[in-house]
Amino acid sequence: MSVKHIFLALLTEGDLHGYELKQHYDQLLLHETQLNFGQVYSTLLRLERDRLISLRENGGADKKIYAITELGRRELYHWLMEPGKESMVLYDELSFKLAAMQVLSSGGFLQMIAEYKKLLISQMQRLTKKKLETPKEQLGPYLLLERSILKLEADIRWADRCLELLQRGDET
Numbered sequence: 001m002s003v004k005h006i007f008l009a010l011l012t013e014g015d016l017h018g019y020e021l022k023q024h025y026d027q028l029l030l031h032e033t034q035l036n037f038g039q040v041y042s043t044l045l046r047l048e049r050d051r052l053i054s055l056r057e058n059g060g061a062d063k064k065i066y067a068i069t070e071l072g073r074r075e076l077y078h079w080l081m082e083p084g085k086e087s088m089v090l091y092d093e094l095s096f097k098l099a100a101m102q103v104l105s106s107g108g109f110l111q112m113i114a115e116y117k118k119l120l121i122s123q124m125q126r127l128t129k130k131k132l133e134t135p136k137e138q139l140g141p142y143l144l145l146e147r148s149i150l151k152l153e154a155d156i157r158w159a160d161r162c163l164e165l166l167q168r169g170d171e172t
Contacts, residue, residue, distance in 0.1 A: 003035065003043050008052060008076040011068035015056050018044055018064065028141065047072070110166045117159035124152040 003025070010016060010024045022040045044066060047053040052072035056065040068076070094116065101109055131145040 002079065003039065004047060004052075005076060005079045007043060007047060008068055008072050009080075011053060011066060012073065012076065015065050015067045017066065021066070029144070110163065113159055113162045113166065117156060117163070120152050120156050120159060124149055124156070127152070 006025055006028065007021055010021055010028070016024070018037070018040050021044070022035050022037065025040075026034050044053065044064075048055065048066075050071075051069055052075055053066045054069050056067040097112070127145055127149050131142065131149065134142050134145060136142050
């Protein structure tokens with residue numbers, strides 16, 4: 001995930017100080033991921049060093065106000081226009097558990113997949129509720145929720161398939 005690019009996007013709407021950037025970031029990503037202040041200020045230092053933002057003025061009480069530069073706008077535009085790289089599912093925690101599956105009995109593996117499915121369902125219910133509360137006019141957050149829910153649905157179907165295979169005793 002690119003905190004740098006989210007900050008640049010937020011700064012296109014106006015100059016902000018670090019605390020405001022953190023608040024807007026947390027809101028934009030629906031409070032699912034929250035930045036710590038160390039990450040906020042280290043990202044701002046790198047953006048300033050790379051001349052993608054500038055220190056605009058002192059906002060009083062030692063608050064530094066940041067503004068996006070023209071170079072920052074070009075960087076943001078190029079990032080937004082790239083389709084992006086999808087993370088490989090083969091390298092998440094569950095994938096490593098699947099690779100090490102032979103150390104579990106099929107009953108233990110069945111239990112792990114059943115618990116995983118419960119977790120997925122709980123996440124999907126929470127995100128569906130959040131989606132219903134999100135105005136469709138907030139297109140970015142709404143589409144983010146829609147994407148996450150569809151991915152969870154696919155993972156639930158996969159878990160169902162695993163449970164079916166394990167209950168039948170198949171190894172394929």
